[in-house]
Amino acid sequence: MKHYRDYWAHQAKWWCSRNLEWWAAHFTALYIGGAILIMGARFDELITLELNAIGDLSAGVFGPVAFLWLVLGYIQQGRELKISSDALQMQAAELKESVEQQKALVEAQQENLRHYERSLEPLLELKYMGAQEIEGEWLENFEIRNFGTYCDGVVVRLSSDEVEKPPMPLEPLHKDVVRGFFLSDMSGVFQKFELTVQYRKLSGLASFQIFDIFVTEDYEGQNVRIKKQPF
Structure with a gap:
């Protein structure tokens, strides 16, 4: 069947x-x-x-x-x-x-x-070194150090309340190199500044990093605090 x-x-x-x-x-x-x-x-x-x-x-x-x-x-x-x-x-x-x-x-x-x-970005650190009198004028002394890769065309720009001061060029930043510079007109009971560090990376592309600088004065004198903005 x-x-x-x-x-x-x-x-x-x-x-x-x-x-x-x-x-x-x-x-x-x-x-x-x-x-x-x-x-x-x-x-x-x-x-x-x-x-x-x-x-x-x-x-x-x-x-x-x-x-x-x-x-x-x-x-x-x-x-x-x-x-x-x-x-x-x-x-x-x-x-x-x-x-x-x-x-x-x-x-x-x-x-x-x-x-x-991003791997080519320099790792910058800004330090406040205190006030220094130069030719009768008190200036704020800062140092910037690079812990990352080389960059050149470095320019520092300080601004406050949308008022930007003239740019200040610096020498190229190799790794572990420290560059010092002075800034003026940073006194007051309370001031907030933005310090923009512009540079050119090894790839040739331009970039920047920003630091917030808080300046206060009390009975002990002037106090400067630095905070780096994320980038």
Whole structure:
């Protein structure tokens, strides 16, 4: 019993695996062969027909076959269009995936570049060294030290309440090099200054670091506190 079930299942699968063109070709062959046999059996009547009757007979005989292949042509065209549409959708999906991969690659490269540029930033430290009288004028003495990579084109800019004082250039800062400079007009009961240190990194890109300087005065004298802004 199982053998018969397997046999008929195999036959059903075999029949379903045949496409429309295969069935249409065999049907056409059988149809034309049958038509030839019928016309051959009645050949005596066929040769006595007039030309218009022969034309009508040909149209009647071959019309169904022509209509069948016309329908199959439309079906085949629709099938090819569907295959083309599926192929285009697959290409679009692959292109989208490729774009996403390229975007991720570009983002990774940009992130690596940011890390590289950040690794080239000098590590600056600002210290207040006290007041010093120079030619009768009291000036505030500061030192800046670089614990990171080399930078040049160093310029110091002091500003307070949106008033910026003239820039002060410094020598290049190598690692562990200390540069001293003086600032004036920093007295008062309470003053807040911003000291911007501009420089050029080894990559050639310009950058800067900012220090907040808080100056207060009390009965013990002047007090200067420095806080570096995150960058």
